[in-house]
Amino acid sequence: MAHTQDKLAATAREHGGLIWAIDALQPEGHGTLLYVLYEVLSGTPVSGIQLPQAQGQQLIEWLQPYQKLPYKVLATLASDLEEAHQWLRRIADCLRYTEDSKRNPENVTNIIQTHSLPLTSLQVRHEMEELLQKFQPDPQQNPAQFALKKKLQRLWDKYGTNLLHCYDVPGLPPDNLKMEAMFSRLRRNQRRISGRKSTVELRDFGQYQVLFLAESEKQLLAQIQQVPITEYKIQRRRLALSEAPRQQKHRLHHDPVSAIQSLVHQHQEILSVLEFQALSYQLDS
Incomplete structure (x- = not known):
């Protein structure tokens, strides 16, 4: 415990405080969770406890002694994740993705047709790059936000120019979620038929099954009779x-x-x- 206190004190002096986080592990074949309290900046485990799931009061009682430690709390990982979520919402707003997702999925419309301001790929690209310039989280104090920014920047640099055609091409959807949903139905149907997790049969018959996606046997029969x-x-x-x-x-x-x-x-x-x-x-x- 003395070694842990020394590491916490050194981290607090170096960064001006600590960042706390809790994670949990469920051992195989066991009904309880192993909760671990650790300090993020130094990666120091501070305490652990075995509890059944959703034992909120016991977690609070377990954490109370550590609230009294004489170190400034810069943040908790929960607040870091909350701020990372807010940045995700800003990114979605920048891409106008939430506006497009509210439209009727059965009615394919031009997503750049808005009464307020017509969008172009150049405009969205400029706004997105400005937003990324403003998003500069500290890797030590905000690890969740830093991981989000690092991943987002890499994806934007690699694929950004190919993701914005939907703002210039009328009727082009901003994602391929409908196609992915169809693939999920194919895999789910094959697993229901075979009773196995493997969907290797789609390698041989997927090109036929994709043409016969029916909701009922009657609908499937009507398709085959054509x-x-x-x-x-x-x-x-x-x-x-x-x-x-x-x-x-x-x-x-x-x-x-x-x-x-x-x-x-x-x-x-x-x-x-x-x-x-x-x-x-x-x-x-």
Whole structure:
């Protein structure tokens, strides 16, 4: 404890105070949480306690002795996270993302058509760069904000110019959330069908399932009935031919004896056909 007090005192002298944070770990196979109180600037663990989840009063009682320590509190990690959240809201306001998200998702509109001020990509880019210049958190006292700024700046420098076309192209949405939602439905449906977490089947049949996203069996049947039976049979044969090599490899891996016997029988049938053709040719000549 004396070593911990010395580190806290040294950190307080260097930075003019301390930043407190709490984190929790749930051990495997255990119903309680291990809470750890630590000082952020020095990364010093100060205390720990095992408690069931959501035991607020016990947490307060545990922290009370540390509130009496003779060090100035610069911030808590909660206040740092709150301020980081406020910066995220400012970024969303700068991009006008909240305004666009309030529109009816079924009605694709031009997001730059506003009654107050028409936006362009150049204007948004200029405002965003000004906002990033103002956002200069201290890495020691505001680690959450600093991590946000570092990540945001890297993403903006790398992708910023390619994210603003929606302000210049009428009807272009600002994100691909609808497409991602469709992919999530594909994975969820495949897991429900197979009962497994893996969605490897989408590698082979995803291009077909994406065309048959139905909310009910009746709707799915109506979609399938739109395909002419002749076209269905043609595509069915093409699918069988394209799947044959993969199925053969699968059979060879899981049941090599039967797979080899099948190959031998096919070879014998081909030899018989070739011998018959050769004999017919000799008789004809």
